[in-house]
Amino acid sequence: MAKKCLILGGGGFIGSHLADSLLEKGHEVVIFDKLNFSRKNINHILDRVRIIEGDFNNEVDLKNSLVGIDYVFHLVSSTLPATSNENPIYDVETNLVSSLRFLNEAVANKIARVIFISSGGTVYGVPDEIPVKENHPCKPICSYGIIKKTIEDYLYMFYNLYGLDYRVFRLSNPYGERQNPFVAQGVVPVFLKKIIKGETIEIWGDGSVVRDYIYIKDAVRALVKSLEADTKAKVFNLSYGTGHSLNDVLEIMRRVAGTEPGVVYKQGRSIDVPVSVLDNSLISSSYGWKPETNLETGIKKTYEYIKKEIQ
Ligand SMILES: NC(=O)c1ccc[n+]([C@@H]2O[C@H](COP(=O)([O-])OP(=O)(O)OC[C@H]3O[C@@H](n4cnc5c(N)ncnc54)[C@H](O)[C@@H]3O)[C@@H](O)[C@H]2O)c1
Structure with a gap:
């Protein structure tokens, strides 16, 4: 059945490929991105998606974007791993605080599921063993990884407190x-x-x-599967392996x-x-997915x- 999907940060690299994949599967797609964002990545699908321009850090913009939506893919990030340590306060304010505001709105709007793109390359820190499984301790060494992991923890809290369903994908190194x-x-x-x-x-x-390294079209194929299946696990590595x-x-x-x-x-x-390789057996067995x-x-x-x- 067609699902009403909102992609926060849908004009970017991963979001635009995700939009392609969702449309291929017959879902409805709404793209939320910055005011006057470049349409370059989504020019080919402009007639098939609804676009909302706004700021993820603005509560009113967020509230408006969620109307009539069932599934939300959260792909907005204002920082990068390499530079996030330069200003952790900015990282907290723009990524963590705004994500919490978003989760409050998701509960108020009875969103069916939030799908969050986390970072397999940073949440674990320096791995004790390779390949890294999801139950490996998380000891991030950059602010970007700390914020991603903290948003994961809040998703768990919102699920327990309010029943807000979620999936987390700890993505390795997408390219394409x-x-x-x-x-x-x-x-x-x-x-x-x-x-x-x-x-x-x-x-x-x-x-x-x-x-x-995981090819982007393989990665988004897994993300789309997260709409369909009800899985016991909620946190998955998403990698080539x-x-x-x-x-x-x-x-x-x-x-x-x-x-x-x-x-x-x-x-x-x-x-x-020095090394980051993620075990992808959980996502493979849960979703019947493999990178190709x-x-x-x-x-x-x-x-x-x-x-x-x-x-
Ligand atoms: N690319 C990678 O290597 C990688 C790896 C792991 C996780 N991720 C995560 O995946 C997500 C998407 O990454 P990407 O590579 O597609 O990045 P991207 O920069 O190509 O896309 C992000 C989009 O979010 C939009 N955006 C940023 N701030 C916004 C705001 N305040 N309001 C509205 N829109 C805003 C940008 O305009 C952009 O179009 C991010 O959360 C990133 O942390 C990326």
Whole structure:
């Protein structure tokens, strides 16, 4: 049955792919994003979605956006892992406080389920064992991860106090078409853009940092499934389940682009955990979902997209 879905932050990288997937499955989609936000990511679906422009930090905008909605995907974040420690108060005010306001409104509007995109790369901190399972202790080392985990905890509290249903997806490292190559999140588009433009790639550390890269269309397929199934668990890792070092990623890019990029290695950053690979067996068994796109195939698709965008 078609569900009425609101995507908070729906004009962004993940939100726009999620909108595509929801529409494919026949659901109704409302996109909430900033005033005058760029329509670039959603130009192709403008005739099939309703758009609400507003500020997630504004209570009235939030209240209005929830009218007539059953399911809400919360994808708004004002900070990034790499820079969130510079101003934790801003992080608390714009992400935590606003999310709490949103949860109050969700209860008042009898929202059927809130689906929150958390961060598998930061909520666990430095893992004790790999791959990381959902019951691994959470010891985030950046403000971004602390806020994501705290919002997860409040979702649990709102569920217990008011029966507000929820799902949390601790997403690993998504990449793919439409990811912004100009921000400090996502090495795949950043490196590919530099390769295409013939610029030097900068790597923090010796390139041994390992991450679990998941192609965006695989990731949103899992998010859409969260509407259908009633699962016992509410918190899931969402990942490919295999680790690749930055040097591995570069090697794949060399093959895909057929060029030898210039690379400089710089001092490592304290906010980068050395290894992050997430166990995805819980989401696989609960939703019958598996990632289908390996890193080389996903990088090829992203490379073609960025090449077209830049040229
Ligand atoms: N991209 C990643 O690597 C990654 C990994 C794990 C989790 N996440 C989480 O997934 C979510 C979406 O990430 P993304 O990569 O699509 O980011 P994005 O920046 O591409 O999209 C976020 C969207 O939210 C909108 N937004 C931000 N502040 C807003 C506000 N105050 N009011 C209204 N809209 C606002 C932005 O305009 C943007 O369109 C975020 O919560 C992020 O923390 C991302």
